[in-house]
Amino acid sequence: VWGAVLPEITYSHKHVEITRVNGTMINQNQVAAEFSAKTLGFKTFALIHDTTDYGRAHAKWFTEFVEKAGGKILSTQGTAKDQKDYAAELTRAKADKPEVVWYGGLTPDGVRVKVQMDKLGIRAQFQGTSGIKSDTFNETAGPSAEGTLAFVEGAPTEKLPGGKKFLEAYAKAGFKEPSEAYGPFAYVAANLVIDAIEALGPDRAKVAARLKRTKNANTIIGPVEFDDHGQNTVALISKYVSQDGKWVLWEDSEYAAGKRTLPGLKFKKL
Template identity: 55%
Template sequence: MTHYCSAVGIATVDTYARFGLPVVVWGAILPEITYGNEYHEIHRVNGTMINEGKLAAEFLTKQGFLKYVVVHDTTDYGKGQNKYFSEYLKLAGGEIVATFPVSPDQQDFTAELTKIKELKPDLIMVGGLTPLGVRLRAQMDRVGVTAQLAGVSGIMNAGFLEGAGAAAEGTISFHNGAPITKYEQGQAFLDAYAKAGFREDPDAYGPFAYSAATLIMDAIEKVGPDRAKVKDLLNTTKAYKSLVGEINFDDHRQNILRANVYVAQDGKWVYWPDSEYAASKRKLRLN
């Protein structure tokens, strides 16, 4: 079985373990899904908030952003984003001047943004998913908040770019995966994807979902439809060649990855080293 959502993932790991059902998570990034238990049924091919939060703190402070506000939703996902980003930001020398926990379905951010305007932060970090990121970004200009906006992989999808429109330009995001074209099998996958006639491009976690499904199917083909045998084989995964590169599980069945930086440029998420922002042809809001 494969799995995506952090909230559902952490709520169901006990059940999967009780029934001995092997699971490969491909998108949920809450660290506790793998690191918070000793369940040998639970595996994860994507990275965690730890990877993303650490890179975000280090990268943003190096860009000169020193004064921060965090707006995060009150789910486990949002609280986890706030926790790990805040911990690493302190180590990197940044300062959080205010934190605003909000409901994930909150529509109006006038009160929060009015306070943020008074605080004059360099950057607002969004700890939440696309709907929260879109609503917040859409209301920033109306209130007159000129801070840079950043968020981790929860907003790194086409939905944010479409929802925020032109205002999305220059938003920074962090994701455990590299651009699909950077992987050895990436172009072949994209060619097959296009040939299949899908209307939308694969999302940021699409390659991880594909890799998780392939990993499970290969395990079943090798040992048969036996849960215990599939679990034991998955637990020994090392140097497995997948769409997202080699999969190597640590002693908590967590794939070992590094995160990457992306920026919204001309309606697309662009790998930071390939962007005009990295080349100083365009400026972030601090600049």
């Protein structure tokens, strides 16, 4: 597996054939919670999430890691997917006076939450899951998108250890479709399988067992090492901030450089 993020894919069974090179929403929410509560210093959170498996699971893991990081969840509210009006949920959140409003869901709903949050005058940082990290979020939310935080499994291809060489080889191969964000992960997953087949022959059981024992494999996405469940324990999670209508890696942003201040940090000073 090279793209899906639900933890159950690797953690809800004992099938030796399943391994995953990318991280899960567990990894994503651990990074998101620790960055918000420890690095940025936010301590109180109001959570809103859609009631799909995606939204509920993200809320569960974010809550767990926020509390471990010393933060406090003031409220958690589930909403329907494609809900149009968030006035009730946001009014309750506003009354709690959180330092962060967190959304677990996809772009269309994330845009509505952020825009309506601003209209209600909620003075809090807005933060979301990987589901809101799309160009459409910035385009649709407009100025309201500025300073929004999002966390994503993986990283821009050119930032990966072997990313530049991968892009050069991909271009040279003449593929018509772009490699996309998970292209390098698919490449690594396929190569691990190919290497095992070349070493052992087309024996399903032997190949699966060898893959499960992968330790510190040197790949273009960095080291890959599977635990007993077949999950890569060296997960790569990236932090993004919306800056001037584009998603920018936190480390490359003017916010990280101190040239700009996140909305939530401005509100803390008021």
